[in-house]
Amino acid sequence: MQAIPLNQSPRPSLVWLRDDLRLDDNPALNAAAKEGPVVIIYILEEGAGTGRPLGGALKWWLHQSLKSLASDLEACDLKLLLRRGDPKTIIPQLAQAIGAKTVHWNRRYYAWSKLLDSAIKSKLNTIEINAISYKANVLSEPWEVKTGAGGPFKVFTPFFKAAQPLCDTWAQEAISTPKLFGFDAFDYPSERLQDWALHPSKPDWSGGLAHMWQPGEVGAQKRLEAFLDGPIKTYQSDRNVPGIDGTSLLSPHLRFGEISIRRVWLAARNAMAIDSTLTKDGQHFLSELGWREFSTHLIYHFESFPDESWKTPYRTFPWRHDPITLRAWQRGQTGYPIVDAGMRQLYQTGWMHNRVRMIVASFLIKHLLQDWRLGEEWFWDTLVDADIANNAAGWQWVAGSGADASPFFRIFNPMTQGEKFDPKGDYVRRFVPELTKLPDAFIHRPFDAPKELLQHYGVTLGQTYPHPIVDHDTGRKRALAALASLKEQHNGEEA
């Protein structure tokens, strides 16, 4: 890469895109565009201190999303520069080579990213280049929402009460795509996206994902519009029904920042202002966005939250080591239809309904007594919305080890959960086709059906569909016994 003679051209700004793959309402991009020409880079981060490598489903999404972003930029006569490696080296080198005045980026909140960003900032400062970061991925910065005593919140309801006014104010400041000018003087070489091998091959397992999703800013906008056109109206009740599309399906778009959280918040608020019948459903939706804020708040203030149980007694929980049942859970072969449907939905589409995420997580942690981190790892590899904060918060909520979590002793019964939230078995039938013909009464408990009935409908347990890998009652009692032993170990301390 050759440095350009600085006297020949106005100095550009460098924009480093990360989890904010959009042009609309992008504070870093907007600030850079105000200064003059821009150079835009995305780095596939590798090297010491660059965080957890992306899982397979995230890689697939990233490939499509970068393709879409590059083509949106091309329409503005701009290139997306791609580099793979350590941002601590790449950003200062590139900024210097193009004679950048300033480097702009939007903030991330993980422990490693805070260190990375400050290392890069000081490197840039030593070569007299400014570095400015912005709030873009959340509505409330983790340090803006404080308890009366000035500390972080550990309980959701008071957190959200304090955060909501900030969210409302900040959402009003959403900004449209700025007029962008490229930096003609510097013909920078870019790596080729296809050389990053993010898209799976040999085999290409991504057909189900491609069928369901349209990664990129346009796809995100379409999802938001579809949600506002329908599901928001019945969100409060339908969000719990996995057999229908009752939620926004925005999570992977938010994960990659293809739509700004301000836009989503504002769109829901505006819909509620126009139609007063939406008040309850809309407010419930805002509170789910609030859980996203809360998860970020937690990982920012409690840096080890993604890696270990937040409540210390749980760090010595007597987990079982059992790769065989873990594998059966991962593959959707547990013999419990709602669990298997969820795990297969995940594998086929890269997404799972929230209610079912709670059921499958409870099953792994409690019925199978396996460390929540094994489930978190599997979700990290298979979810298109896998997010360090939301994933760890979701798993620790179910495990009872997190902040404001569901207590461990609350063990979901997979049959009654299925019967309550999927009463006609629509969801199970979609993802567990071998049970399609079973009558509703047995769709969530084939093991309770008379043998002749199963035979009549072409089901042979142990052959066409597995026997339960653990008996519900036995699993439940074993989990409660493990909890009791943990309490004993910690002298009765609430676990």
Ligand SMILES: Cc1cc2nc3c(=O)[nH]c(=O)nc-3n(C[C@H](O)[C@H](O)[C@H](O)COP(=O)(O)OP(=O)(O)OC[C@H]3O[C@@H](n4cnc5c(N)ncnc54)[C@H](O)[C@@H]3O)c2cc1C
């Ligand atoms: C074990 C477990 C693991 C999870 N892992 C993830 C994950 O890796 N990434 C992820 O985005 N969500 C995760 N969730 C939260 C939730 O399941 C998903 O955000 C939701 O299902 C996404 O679907 P949606 O966009 O249609 O949600 P909607 O109901 O339409 O909600 C809108 C948005 O609010 C946010 N949101 C909703 N529920 C939650 C929640 N409970 N916690 C935090 N944010 C929430 C998401 O950004 C979501 O896109 C997990 C939940 C559990 C129980």
